[in-house]
Amino acid sequence: MPMTIDVEQHGGNPPVTCVALTGELDASNYEQVIDVVRNAYADGARRLVLDLENLTFMASSGLFALHSAVRIMGGETPPDPEEGWSALHQMSMDEDAPASNLRLAAAQEPIARVLERTGMLRVFALDATRADAIATLQGA
Amino acid sequence: MAGPRAIQIPASVENLAEVRAFVRDCVGEFGGSKRVADDLVQAVDEATCNVMLHGYKSKPGDIDIEASLRDRKIEIRILDRATTFDPTAAEPRDPARRPAPTRIGGMGLGIELLRGLTDEVHHSVRPDGGNELTLVRSMDRPTQEE
Numbered sequence: 001m002p003m004t005i006d007v008e009q010h011g012g013n014p015p016v017t018c019v020a021l022t023g024e025l026d027a028s029n030y031e032q033v034i035d036v037v038r039n040a041y042a043d044g045a046r047r048l049v050l051d052l053e054n055l056t057f058m059a060s061s062g063l064f065a066l067h068s069a070v071r072i073m074g075g076e077t078p079p080d081p082e083e084g085w086s087a088l089h090q091m092s093m094d095e096d097a098p099a100s101n102l103r104l105a106a107a108q109e110p111i112a113r114v115l116e117r118t119g120m121l122r123v124f125a126l127d128a129t130r131a132d133a134i135a136t137l138q139g140a
Numbered sequence: 141m142a143g144p145r146a147i148q149i150p151a152s153v154e155n156l157a158e159v160r161a162f163v164r165d166c167v168g169e170f171g172g173s174k175r176v177a178d179d180l181v182q183a184v185d186e187a188t189c190n191v192m193l194h195g196y197k198s199k200p201g202d203i204d205i206e207a208s209l210r211d212r213k214i215e216i217r218i219l220d221r222a223t224t225f226d227p228t229a230a231e232p233r234d235p236a237r238r239p240a241p242t243r244i245g246g247m248g249l250g251i252e253l254l255r256g257l258t259d260e261v262h263h264s265v266r267p268d269g270g271n272e273l274t275l276v277r278s279m280d281r282p283t284q285e286e
Contacts, residue, residue, distance in 0.1 A: 002157075024157060024160070026153070026156050026157070026160075026185065026189075027153040027156060027189045027192075027193070028153040028154050028156060028157070057160065057181065057182075057185075059156070059182070059185050059186060059189065060186055060189075060253060061189070110178040110182070113178075114182065114253070117252075117253065117256055118252065118253065
């Protein structure tokens with residue numbers, strides 16, 4: 001099943017960009033996610049929700065894409081997948097502080113398990129629903 | 141009792157979805173739970189992706205995947221003709237360190253997932269060249285949470 005990506009602007013103050021992933025995120029399409037987030041940031045998005053409600057599978061390449069999204073939203077250049085280790089080891093995110101302007105929402109059980117199993121929930125905040133994630137980003 | 145099954149795919153990441161569908165189908169046919177299917181789908185995707193990117197180095201080649209059931213254990217063998225590549229040689233990540241996804245399909249989180257999702261992972265070099273990676277997952281293993 002191919003993956004589709006839908007981008008939606010959620011008004012309010014401050015505005016939040018929602019990127020919804022549907023299908024399976026793997027090594028064949030993870031770069032699409034990075035591109036979409038990069039374009040959203042270039043267009044001025046500063047708060048982002050990655051809605052995983054309809055994502056049924058996520059490979060480790062998907063974790064890489066989410067990680068890149070955190071860096072892009074932090075104003076950093078994401079690592080080049082070809083450069084690998086050296087680039088990623090220079091990560092400058094705060095220890096044990098998840099990204100403050102990007103939240104994941106509504107991960108299905110297998111995906112939540114992958115995030116947990118790999119320790120990635122220390123990098124990403126995960127909310128039960130998209131609405132919860134938006135509310136948190138808007139300081140509600 | 142369901143018999144062994146096999147598919148052959150060209151080594152391209154475009155074919156990973158077909159590999160996942162094959163594994164899910166086999167686990168269902170063998171009578172495994174959704175949880176066993178989820179775990180094996182994830183593990184085989186990671187292992188097969190490794191073969192494509194690090195074994196064949198994104199060059200053309202074939203990958204055979206065989207699934208069988210023995211003593212309530214599902215065994216999946218991934219066979220290639222690529223240069224020797226042993227993912228089991230990777231060092232485990234120190235759990236105290238913050239996770240850092242490495243390059244795609246690299247010896248990072250993918251391998252860690254492989255280990256956590258299966259009961260056994262074996263690598264051997266095939267006598268006539270290429271690699272054989274065997275993943276074993278019990279159908280009865282209680283849910284493992286970390």
